[in-house]
Amino acid sequence: MYTLGKRLRQDYSHFLSESYIEDEVYVRSSDTVRCKASAQLVLAGLFPPVGHQIWNPDLPWQPIPISYVPRQEDNLLSLEKPCHALGEALKRFLSSDQMTNHTIVHEKLYKYLSLHTGQDINDVFLVHKLYDTLKIEKHHNLELPPWTKHLPWDTMYEIAALKLFIYTIATDTQKFSGGVLLKDIIDKFSDRSINGSSLKLIIYSAHDSTLVPALQSLGFGKIFIPDYGAHLAFELHKINETHEIRVLFAENFNSSLTLLPLSFCPSPCTLSKFEEQLRSREILPTDWDRECLN
Known part of the structure; x- marks a missing residue:
């Protein structure tokens, strides 16, 4: 996972600040030891301390906060919140x-x-x-x-x-699994595009049972078990005053990201169309807690 962090630093060095800036990075992990450890390793490779952040010349590492909630209360990265x-x-x-x-x-x-x-x-x-x-x-x-x-x-x-x-085998279950994560990503992208949020990078550290429902909700129909370090990347681009979304996938922590074609939203896929298409397919929850009670 440290290798993955270094690869992300290389791939997005043109966009990310060289040093870690709190307002630009948000990390959310599932409340499991392995997920939090994975997030820490990715961050260590992604943001080694530079300049005034170097506090120990013998240790190219700095502490970066990770957010999480108890698994029984987490409907974003864990499927254990009662529904x-x-x-x-x-x-x-x-x-x-x-x-x-x-x-x-x-x-x-x-x-x-x-x-x-x-x-x-x-x-x-x-x-x-x-x-x-x-x-x-x-x-x-x-x-x-x-x-x-x-x-x-x-x-x-x-x-x-x-x-x-x-x-996610049925459409009426996607809004309670993969759709929750997709909605969170859309909300954060919308905040960036409308309100000018300073966030540049959002990292979710979770499980194969988080990744697969998200892929399924995006129309990726292949049945498989993700390898270690498999990950999705969602990019928001502003082109001619229009915000477009690109989705990429890597099979493991050693693989390069490749563009994931979206059958429901061919490239260039605008953020508004991306959300509109997912809502029309009833994949995004409107009120998760209320809908779970039905």
Whole structure:
């Protein structure tokens, strides 16, 4: 993630101030240790101290504040704030014929996982959690249990990836997941374009379950599990007195950002059209708390 911060510094050096300026940077993290640590690493690579900010010549680092709220109260970066409407929509989908058939097809795998883990592995959420754990252990060259040698890893991947897409599989759930983040970005861009906000950079440090719903809400239909450090970048450009938005995506912290085509808003996509199109598709919440009660 430190490497990602250095890459962002290189990519946006023409726009960002050389030194960290509080009014120009806002960082919001999910209230988890790994997300806050990731944000700190990105900031360390992005804003090494320069000039009067160098307080220790042996340490090219400076403290930069990170904002967060408890996960049970966070509907922006975490999907753990209670939402009745989202919960009911998920129940309907999980009990649908599609998911019932999915469970039947993978019943043998679920039984195998349950037998060897000692847990009742019977849905995509638990498969995702197990897959994620094994993936991390494998990434760190830890020895996996012998029973994992017989796992159908491709099938495990597909089931685990499906868990990330459940939150946006229907339009009426997108406003409670990916739509919340998109609305926050639009609001901050609007403040910049209308009121001349001094903000130049907003960083959100969150989860694959934050990134995937945002991508889905933008029309990115591929079902996948994001790699470590995968990230979206939203750019606001002022061209001939018109504010345009560009969306870019990088597959991991080592990848370069590439333009993400928006089928609903071909380039040049103005900020107003971007918001208008997302609202017409009912992806942006108007009053999240009230709509969650319905």
